[in-house]
Amino acid sequence: xxxxxxxxxxxxxxxxxxxxxxxxxxxxxxxxxxxLGWFAREWxxxxxxxxxxxxxxxVTDVDPDAVETVAAERDVTGVxxxxxRSGAAAxxxxxxxxxxxxxxxxxxxxxxxxxxxxxxxxxxxxxxxDRARRLVAACxxxxxxxxxxxxxxxxxxxxxxRDLLRAGVAGDVVHVHATMSQTMLGELGGDTDQWRLDPExxxxxxxxxxxxxxxxxxxxxxxxxxxxxxxxxxxxxxxFADVDEHASFRLAFPDGVDALCTVSQNAQHASRLEVTGTExxxxxxxxxxxxxxxxxxxxxxxxxxxxxxxxxxxxxxxFAYFGHQLLADEPxxxxxxxxxxxxxxxxxxxxxxxxxxxxxxDEDAA
Amino acid sequence: xxxxxxxxxxxxxxxxxxxxxxxxxxxxxxxxxxxLGWFAREWxxxxxxxxxxxxxxxVTDVDPDAVETVAAERDVTGVxxxxxRSGAAAxxxxxxxxxxxxxxxxxxxxxxxxxxxxxxxxxxxxxxxDRARRLVAACxxxxxxxxxxxxxxxxxxxxxxRDLLRAGVAGDVVHVHATMSQTMLGELGGDTDQWRLDPExxxxxxxxxxxxxxxxxxxxxxxxxxxxxxxxxxxxxxxFADVDEHASFRLAFPDGVDALCTVSQNAQHASRLEVTGTExxxxxxxxxxxxxxxxxxxxxxxxxxxxxxxxxxxxxxxFAYFGHQLLADEPxxxxxxxxxxxxxxxxxxxxxxxxxxxxxxDEDAA
Numbered sequence: 001x002x003x004x005x006x007x008x009x010x011x012x013x014x015x016x017x018x019x020x021x022x023x024x025x026x027x028x029x030x031x032x033x034x035x036l037g038w039f040a041r042e043w044x045x046x047x048x049x050x051x052x053x054x055x056x057x058x059v060t061d062v063d064p065d066a067v068e069t070v071a072a073e074r075d076v077t078g079v080x081x082x083x084x085r086s087g088a089a090a091x092x093x094x095x096x097x098x099x100x101x102x103x104x105x106x107x108x109x110x111x112x113x114x115x116x117x118x119x120x121x122x123x124x125x126x127x128x129x130d131r132a133r134r135l136v137a138a139c140x141x142x143x144x145x146x147x148x149x150x151x152x153x154x155x156x157x158x159x160x161x162r163d164l165l166r167a168g169v170a171g172d173v174v175h176v177h178a179t180m181s182q183t184m185l186g187e188l189g190g191d192t193d194q195w196r197l198d199p200e201x202x203x204x205x206x207x208x209x210x211x212x213x214x215x216x217x218x219x220x221x222x223x224x225x226x227x228x229x230x231x232x233x234x235x236x237x238x239x240f241a242d243v244d245e246h247a248s249f250r251l252a253f254p255d256g257v258d259a260l261c262t263v264s265q266n267a268q269h270a271s272r273l274e275v276t277g278t279e280x281x282x283x284x285x286x287x288x289x290x291x292x293x294x295x296x297x298x299x300x301x302x303x304x305x306x307x308x309x310x311x312x313x314x315x316x317x318x319f320a321y322f323g324h325q326l327l328a329d330e331p332x333x334x335x336x337x338x339x340x341x342x343x344x345x346x347x348x349x350x351x352x353x354x355x356x357x358x359x360x361x362d363e364d365a366a
Numbered sequence: 367x368x369x370x371x372x373x374x375x376x377x378x379x380x381x382x383x384x385x386x387x388x389x390x391x392x393x394x395x396x397x398x399x400x401x402l403g404w405f406a407r408e409w410x411x412x413x414x415x416x417x418x419x420x421x422x423x424x425v426t427d428v429d430p431d432a433v434e435t436v437a438a439e440r441d442v443t444g445v446x447x448x449x450x451r452s453g454a455a456a457x458x459x460x461x462x463x464x465x466x467x468x469x470x471x472x473x474x475x476x477x478x479x480x481x482x483x484x485x486x487x488x489x490x491x492x493x494x495x496d497r498a499r500r501l502v503a504a505c506x507x508x509x510x511x512x513x514x515x516x517x518x519x520x521x522x523x524x525x526x527x528r529d530l531l532r533a534g535v536a537g538d539v540v541h542v543h544a545t546m547s548q549t550m551l552g553e554l555g556g557d558t559d560q561w562r563l564d565p566e567x568x569x570x571x572x573x574x575x576x577x578x579x580x581x582x583x584x585x586x587x588x589x590x591x592x593x594x595x596x597x598x599x600x601x602x603x604x605x606f607a608d609v610d611e612h613a614s615f616r617l618a619f620p621d622g623v624d625a626l627c628t629v630s631q632n633a634q635h636a637s638r639l640e641v642t643g644t645e646x647x648x649x650x651x652x653x654x655x656x657x658x659x660x661x662x663x664x665x666x667x668x669x670x671x672x673x674x675x676x677x678x679x680x681x682x683x684x685f686a687y688f689g690h691q692l693l694a695d696e697p698x699x700x701x702x703x704x705x706x707x708x709x710x711x712x713x714x715x716x717x718x719x720x721x722x723x724x725x726x727x728d729e730d731a732a
Contacts, residue, residue: 172602174612174633177543177626181642230596230724234622236538246540248616248624256600258614260543260626267540268647268665274636276547281634299634356724358596 012309013156017321020328022052029323032058032093032117034084034108035100036066043290044099045074047315053323058093060084085111095120095326097319099149101195102202103127106135113142120322122149124212125339127203129347136336147322147332148339152217154317156309157284157294161275162221164298170277173222176251176259177274178214180288184265185239192239196265205243207233207346210263213288216334216342217273218251218259225341226251226259230358231349237266249349252358290314378675379522383687386694388418395484395689398424398459400450400474401466402432409656410465411440413681419689424459426450451477461486461692463685465515467561468568469493472501479508486688488515490578491705493569495713502702513688513698514705518583520683522675523650523660527641528587530664536643539588542617542625543640544580546654550631551605558605562631571609573599573712576629579654582700582708583639584617584625591707592617592625596724597715603632615715618724656680 031054033040048056058077059070071078079089085108096112097120098105105126112119119139125148126132139146152158164170184205185192195201202208219225231249235241245266251259271292272285280300286292296307325332341361348359397420399406414422424443425436437444445455451474462478463486464471471492478485485505491514492498505512518524530536550571551558561567568574585591597615601607611632617625637658638651646666652658662673691698707727714725 170634174547174630175545175614175628177545177628179541179543179640179642181540183644228722230616230722232616232618232624234624236622246622246624248541248626250596250598250614250616250626252598256602256612258598258600258612258628260614260616260628262541262543262624262626262642264540264642267642267644268536269667270642270647270665274545276545276628276630276633276636278549278633281636299636301635356594356596358722 009307012160012307013312015317015320016159018324019330020324022320025052025327028053028055029095029118029326030055030057030093031319032060032084032089032096034060034096034098035104036061036063036070037099040099041070043315044097045070047313048097048319050313050316051320051323053327054319058084058089084108087111087115090115090117094118095322098122102208103131103200106131106138109135109146110138113138113144116142116144118145118326120147120149123216123339123342124203124208124346125336125343127201127208129343132340132343136340139336145326145332146336147325148334148336149318150216150220150334151290151314151318152213152288153220153334154321155294155314156312157287157296158217158221160296161282161284162223164280164282165221165275165277166223169280169298169300170275170282171279173257173275173277175257175276176218176222177272178218178259178261178287179263179270179272180210180213181262181264181267181270182210183267183269197239197243199242202243204346204350205240205245206263206265207231207244207247207249207349210265211247211249211261211346211349212342214259214261214263214273215251215345217288218261219341221275222253222257224253224257226253226345226361228252228358228360229345229348230352233350233353240265247349247353251345375673378526378673379678381683381686382525384690385696386690388686391418391693394419394421395461395692396421396423396459397685398426398450398455398462398483400426400462400464401470402427402429402436403465406465407436409681410463411436413679414463414685416679416682417686417689419693420685424450424455450474453477453481456481456483460484461688464488468574469497469566472497472504475501475512476504479504479510482508482510484511484692486513486515489582489705489708490569490574490712491702491709493567493574495709498706498709502706505702511692511698512702513691514700514702515684516582516586516700517656517680517684518579518654519586519700520687521660521680522678523653523662524583524587526662527648527650528589530646530648531587531641532589535646535664535666536641536648537645539623539641539643541623541642542584542588543638544584544625544627544653545629545636545638546576546579547628547630547633547636548576549633549635563605563609565608568609570712570716571606571611572629572631573597573610573613573615573715576631577613577615577627577712577715578708580625580627580629580639581617581711583654584627585707587641588619588623590619590623592619592711592727594618594724594726595711595714596718599716599719606631613715613719617711
């Protein structure tokens, strides 16, 4: 028994999806990075570089200065958005990573698909459900592979939490609480001239930008999709006048599991996922931010175990998975259809916030 | 500054409501205990004895064996329910503590009120909103004082949490998460022949028995009442066929504060209250059970403080407050009107669970 426990700890951060030998990768997937905002520069480019299965070769952005700076820093080819879309540098990359404002995803993904490139698109997939559907259709029609950037799905804390649920350690799941908040204007430099505050570019703020984490991570660990949603959005600070500053929502899963979620762009930093079952509580706190260590705890009757594990670079894991699945010719779990279920739920929550009624998510109507 | 911090810790468990000297109480309030279930015997009677402001003098129950046993154990007078209602032992008590099944509250409270006795009635106030209104009216018409047994309101963790909110330490409150669960059939001995499973006696199970804790405690710390509620109840285990085994609900407070709550009578034990504001998170975990130490934590930017304090006997505090306010002729915070707000919310949540729509709580219609 003790040996099994030791093995469990030793294997905590294992890549259970990995079948290739990362040391033996001769030709990593060459990635064009589309959109050079804070996240792409601070997290995605380092993650691509750290991963054995990927390398960045091309970058583009609407800001020529950003392109020039990053191209020099990373020793990669900088191109204009027009050059990217026309395929002028298409020989230099195998895949495109799209990290632009939400409403620009469709245009770049369509261009990459037309060039026959695999795509890793940031979440949420697009600014609206309709545009997200067109994005997925563009990849399907061009027969290119599409992954969506749910970095939680390759985090060991989340995968181990799912393993425990699959093994029945928590018994039947009863409910889930999840929360994610930050002071967006504070943490991101106080700039109110940003695309997340523009509903045309973002499709919404707290719910689109943060809500997708509790939503998708709960779906992932439960291995089920919500069938009914309800929610409420609120705005108090004038900077958020055109979008949702705060949101709360309930996801009703099959078999009577409810997930209660809150997100805020203007609240004290919080990040927590708690799954309560008949036999155990599983807690990740902090849960959702790449820039803080993820927590992992299991409470079962009188016993609580907290696991402090070797934290991974979340974006390295995400790109390693992306590159690995392409090289191994294996499917992506978070593919376009998977991401559309989130878009349907987000759309349903916004509709519920308008009417005060819960909304049934009808897959056929999607 | 350091001195202020030390003072804060020294004063953590102070009774901020206490104006009398407990050492100088010559004639404590004499209490008749009505209903001798597990809680009354294990917690209420010891709490009454510990409190300087109260003493138990009379007990009654529908089970004559329980009356005989407790009367002998505690050296108090045992009477039948009929004797209690007729006022046969009315000279021996000043107040009645009613801890029967919910649907029996009205009858006993009405009898005590007719005798001119003050009443401490367990929560929830009755099995239905209508009966709760009649209970409150009976006390009002008889001009007797009514307190409702919200033991969280005299717990130091909850009072200090409210103090921080009142002082603005958390900034503007954005949202609240609260959860309370237990394995009722396991923890209470596996007996499926109990009144909580009978909707006529209880008015409901998870929501009535547990939901009232997150609901009332959130109201208390926010110092506001919900204006709109929604919720869902579920039952999976056949023992709960006639009542709600699990419930989840949202309370919408004025100024856009949402509280998301879950309760379950058949889930892993959990008990947590978390208030997230713009400036801090306030966490009590464990929060709601008398039989475990309450937690208290404040997270403000990068700093987290956990306060381990001298735990009070929650029921001693509750009865001390009850007796103190009677002797000092001071009002009860958790009075009948206060408790009716919970009953309106619980009623609204059950109605929302039936219709899938949120319900506006109209005080005028109450």
